[in-house]
Each structure stands twice: as C-alpha cells, then as structure tokens.
Amino acid sequence: MTFQLIDGKATAATIKAEIKQQVEALVADGKRRPHLVAILVGHDGGSETYVKNKVLACEACGFQSTLIRYEEDVTEGELLEKVAELNHRDDVDGFIVQLPLPKHIDEQRINEAIAWQKDVDGFTPINVGRMSLGLPSFVSATPKGILTLLQRYDIPTSGQKVVILGRSNIVGKPMAQLMMQKQWGDSTVVVCHSHSKQLREECLSADIIIAAIGRPDFLTADMVRPGATVIDVGTTRVPDATRKTGFRLNGDVKFDEVAPKCSYITPVPGGVGPMTICMLMQNTLEAYIMREV
Numbered sequence: 001m002t003f004q005l006i007d008g009k010a011t012a013a014t015i016k017a018e019i020k021q022q023v024e025a026l027v028a029d030g031k032r033r034p035h036l037v038a039i040l041v042g043h044d045g046g047s048e049t050y051v052k053n054k055v056l057a058c059e060a061c062g063f064q065s066t067l068i069r070y071e072e073d074v075t076e077g078e079l080l081e082k083v084a085e086l087n088h089r090d091d092v093d094g095f096i097v098q099l100p101l102p103k104h105i106d107e108q109r110i111n112e113a114i115a116w117q118k119d120v121d122g123f124t125p126i127n128v129g130r131m132s133l134g135l136p137s138f139v140s141a142t143p144k145g146i147l148t149l150l151q152r153y154d155i156p157t158s159g160q161k162v163v164i165l166g167r168s169n170i171v172g173k174p175m176a177q178l179m180m181q182k183q184w185g186d187s188t189v190v191v192c193h194s195h196s197k198q199l200r201e202e203c204l205s206a207d208i209i210i211a212a213i214g215r216p217d218f219l220t221a222d223m224v225r226p227g228a229t230v231i232d233v234g235t236t237r238v239p240d241a242t243r244k245t246g247f248r249l250n251g252d253v254k255f256d257e258v259a260p261k262c263s264y265i266t267p268v269p270g271g272v273g274p275m276t277i278c279m280l281m282q283n284t285l286e287a288y289i290m291r292e293v
C-alpha cells in the first residue's frame, strides 16, 4: 500500500504565512500587532529552546513578543503578581508560563490564576471546561494541531473510530474531547492507557490512531489495520552517538513497519511537533481578534 506522509513542517509554515498575511492586513488598517508574552523561570535547556522557538514563531507571524525571565529562586507570590498584571494589561493578548516550574512553586495555582481570555495554551480549568461544553475557548496546541492536520489533509473524521493512546491533560484528554465533539472531530472515540486490557484490539479496529504515550516504537504493524491513519505524538529522546546532539527524537510508532499499512501517517520529527507552536500563534491571533477586532 502506498501511504501519504502528513507533512507537519510544511503545513505549519503555510499556516504561519497565512497568519502573517492576516496580521499585515490588520496593521495596514491601522491596528496594532498581536502581542504574546512568555514567562520563563530558570535556565532549563529544553524550556530555553521551546521559548526561543516561540519567539521566532512570533517574528514569522508578525507578532510582537516579550520574554520575561526569572531566576530559579523567584517566589510564587512574585509570579502570581506578574500573572495578575498581565491579565489586566491592554497591550497583551495572550501569555504563557513555560513549564516545568521549580518545585517550590505550585504550577496549578499559577495556571488557575491566568485569565481564560489570555490563556493561549488552553491549560486553565475554565478553558478546558469551556472546550468540553463546546463554548468558545482556546484549545491546547498539540490536539488542535493534530485536528488541523487531519482537516488540511482532508482526512474524514465524522463517524470514524478514533483510538487515542494516552490520557494526559495536555494531549490525550483534550484530544478525546476535540475528536468526540460534533463541531470538531464528530468521531467515535476510545481512549486507551496503561491499564487498558484490549488495547491491541481497539487499535486494530481504528480508522485513526493517535499515539501519545512516550514509549518509543510502541505501536507496531500488527496493531494497525490496512488503510488506517496514524498520528504519532511521541517525542522521546533516544541516545544516538551518530548525532551531534547525542540523541534523536523517537516517536511512539514503529514507523518503518507501520507506514506501509497506512493511508496517512505523520513522521517524527516533522509531523505533529511543528504544528504545536503554530497553533499557539493561531490561538494568540484569536485572542487578539476577540479583544480588538
């Protein structure tokens, strides 16, 4: 079977160009640029890279961006004060607090302090609740990116059986909500996790499998029915002496043997990953439009 590769990198570039075009039209109309603020605490290498990429994406989209840095010893009170300030600032459309935070800070308390109208990560309980009710909300970036890929590749979802592997708050759970709801996926959804007994059988009956468990090469060819669509969210760092970095990113899908059975499949890297930051940009534009236009 010939499969089609879902190119997340190219799709993300196209969407960012579309956003940029929209922003330049607004600016030409005398409007200000959308403004995203990122709060970064400490010097964790991974977080530094993520935030740097978010700032670069802002530039590509014609957004204003501001990076607010704190050292590891920042107090919870100081961060809460900054969140309260950003909630009220008229020139800020959305902001994110890069996770993880140092252990002495209660991440959930910080998350809950963010006004849902500026929560472009879509992580606050109000946004998650609004999304579950089908109300206007910000959908977290990775699930939104996956739905967008399915839509842009004209892969039908309505009435299809979607099996999601993983039930995390940032991927599995919001993905299930999104695929289940009538106005988005309109699919029949099954969520599997580490205690699921019939996981292989569920996967074998799926039209679409979305793997988000962080177990390299977990999904093998014997778990996939011919013609299925497979979305690989997994990005585990696996040691690789041939790479300059000393590691490579490995997905949850055993790509070489699964791909030939699929109609569509995402690669790792270059599939879901690039869509995540792109959807953060889209959420920021939506937050701006909600306030300004």
Ligand code: NAP
Pocket (backbone or CB within 6 Å): 142, 165, 166, 167, 168, 169, 170, 171, 172, 192, 193, 194, 195, 199, 212, 213, 214, 215, 233, 234, 235, 236, 272, 273, 276
């Ligand atoms: P997580 O919080 O680590 O949770 C993993 C989930 O997988 C849990 O629900 C767990 O089940 C389930 N699981 C683990 N082992 C399993 C097994 N053997 N069989 C069935 N289910 C199993 O997950 P996450 O944060 O969503 O991340 C998942 C992967 O996606 C990671 O590789 C992460 O790096 C990647 N990711 C990528 C992006 C991107 O933009 N590309 C974004 C986010 C995450 P229990 O609930 O029973 O423990």
